[in-house]
Structure formats: structure tokens, C-alpha cells
Amino acid sequence: MKKRSRKRIVTVTYGKVSYLDSPKRVTFAELLGTGEYKGRGHFPISAFAKREDRRSAYIRESGRATFRGRYPWHNTFLGDNASGIRTFADIGPGLPGGAPTTVEAREILPQTTKVMAVDIVGNFDNPDLRGRGIKMLKHSIVDGQLPEPVDAIRFAQVSRYLTGYERRRALRNIHSSLPEGGFLMSDNHIYQKTKRGFELIALQGVHWI
Ligand SMILES: C[S@@+](CC[C@H](N)C(=O)[O-])C[C@H]1O[C@@H](n2cnc3c(N)ncnc32)[C@H](O)[C@@H]1O
Numbered sequence: 158m159k160k161r162s163r164k165r166i167v168t169v170t171y172g173k174v175s176y177l178d179s180p181k182r183v184t185f186a187e188l189l190g191t192g193e194y195k196g197r198g199h200f201p202i203s204a205f206a207k208r209e210d211r212r213s214a215y216i217r218e219s220g221r222a223t224f225r226g227r228y229p230w231h232n233t234f235l236g237d238n239a240s241g242i243r244t245f246a247d248i249g250p251g252l253p254g255g256a257p258t259t260v261e262a263r264e265i266l267p268q269t270t271k272v273m274a275v276d277i278v279g280n281f282d283n284p285d286l287r288g289r290g291i292k293m294l295k296h297s298i299v300d301g302q303l304p305e306p307v308d309a310i311r312f313a314q315v316s317r318y319l320t321g322y323e324r325r326r327a328l329r330n331i332h333s334s335l336p337e338g339g340f341l342m343s344d345n346h347i348y349q350k351t352k353r354g355f356e357l358i359a360l361q362g363v364h365w366i
Contacts, residue, residue, distance in 0.1 A: 172229035173230060173362025174230050174234050174237065174360075175359060175361070175362045177357060177359065182353065182354065182357075183356065185325070185329075185355075216318070217279075219318055220251045220253035220254055220276065223251035223256075223257055223258060224254075228344070230361045231262070231313075231342055232262065234340075235309070239266055239270065241308060242309045244270065244271040244272075244305070244306070245266060245310075246275050246307045246334070247272070248298050248311065248315060249315030249318075250275070250276060251279075252278065252279025253279040255283065256274040256291070259274045260286070260291070263289050268290065273293070274291050275295075275303065281295050298312070298330050299326050299330070300330075306334060306335070306339075307339065308338075312341065312342070315327075337350055338350065338351075344361075
């Protein structure tokens with residue numbers, strides 16, 4: 158007799174943050190193994206490194222692949238935790254596409270919070286972003302930590318463009334750029350830096366029925 162498969166309905170509540178009752182410690186290896194960091198890199202930039210013109214054209218295209226409303230739950234999280242975030246860095250926000258998710262974060266966070274759009278391509282003197290009080294910084298997170306400490310970092314949809322080696326370096330540099338208690342926000346997970354590494358503290362609101 159054929160086995161009946163159990164039905165599973167999943168509802169994703171956009172914008173909702175599910176905080177873990179007890180934070181879960183994650184090692185770097187585990188962090189590299191979670192959804193966002195898994196795999197060998199779909200489009201490793203190094204594959205394009207031989208021809209600098211092709212490489213930058215490729216990254217420029219990836220920089221347009223972003224949109225407003227992509228991370229509503231990040232906005233909720235930033236709003237909930239605004240008092241502890243004096244500096245926020247969006248790493249790889251798609252500067253060629255006007256960094257729309259950074260603009261949303263800027264709208265949520267108080268004006269006293271410094272908001273940075275950190276990218277390797279794009280217009281680093283974008284008048285719209287400057288007018289909104291967003292600092293633009295040209296920096297590759299693979300090559301080094303941020304020039305100043307920040308309280309929260311978003312690193313979403315960037316690692317897929319990196320090789321495994323580049324990803325590990327990026328993660329080390331992100332870790333060094335955060336103080337203890339600082340947040341690392343990826344597509345579906347939010348981590349907090351502790352003495353011993355990172356702890357998973359929140360997930361995008363997902364309900365299994
Ligand atoms: C697909 S966009 C992601 C945009 C946005 N974070 C989002 O999730 O909608 C990838 C961005 O990562 C940037 N990027 C790639 N390698 C980087 C690096 N080593 N350091 C900083 N940014 C990088 C690209 O230039 C591009 O703007």
C-alpha cells in the first residue's frame with residue numbers, strides 16, 4: 158500500500174521576527190553551513206578575476222539585483238533594537254542599484270544612528286543617499302575588517318558571489334568589525350557576537366502548521 162505523505166503548510170509571516178527563547182551557539186563552520194553561506198558559491202567572483210572588465214561588469218549587474226521590501230523582518234528587528242545600534246553597516250547593499258534596503262534601514266533607525274552602505278562598486282557619491290544621511294564606503298569585506306567598529310552588520314545575498322575561501326575571510330572580518338553583543342543579520346537568520354563566537358538569536362517569522 159502506498160504511504161500517504163503528510164501535508165505540511167508553511168506560512169512565512171513577512172516582517173515578523175521570531176526571537177529564540179534561548180540563543181543557540183553556532184560555530185563559524187556551522188555559520189558557513191547555514192542557508193546563506195552554504196555551497197561553493199553560485200557565481201564565484203574569482204572565476205571572473207582573470208578579466209578585470211568582465212569581473213566588474215558582473216559585480217555591477219549583481220549590484221542591481223535588489224529591491225525595496227526585501228527584508229521587512231530586518232526592519233522590524235532594527236526598530237526593536239534601535240537603542241543598542243549606534244552604527245549600522247549594510248555590506249554589499251547593491252550600491253549600483255541605489256542600495257534600497259539601506260534606505261529602508263535608514264528610515265527605521267534614529268537619525269543619531271550612523272548608517273553605512275559598504276560596497277566594492279557603485280556611485281560612492283550618490284547624492285540621494287548622501288541627502289538621506291547614508292555614508293558610502295568603498296571596501297571589500299573579503300580584504301579586511303571595517304575601518305571603524307559597528308554595532309550591527311547586514312550581510313545578505315553577498316556570500317553567494319564569493320568562493321568558500323573568500324566567505325571564510327569575509328566572516329572573520331565581519332566578526333572582527335563587531336563588538337561583543339553586536340549583531341550579524343543575514344537573509345533569514347540574526348546572530349549576536351559573544352565571547353566565544355556567534356549565537357543565533359532570531360529567525361524570520363515562519364510558522365509550521
Ligand atoms: C545581489 S547584491 C545584494 C544586495 C542586497 N544586500 C540584498 O540582499 O538585496 C550583492 C552585492 O554584494 C556586493 N559585493 C560583492 N562582493 C563584495 C565584497 N567583497 N565586499 C563588499 N560587497 C561586495 C556587490 O557589489 C553587490 O552590490
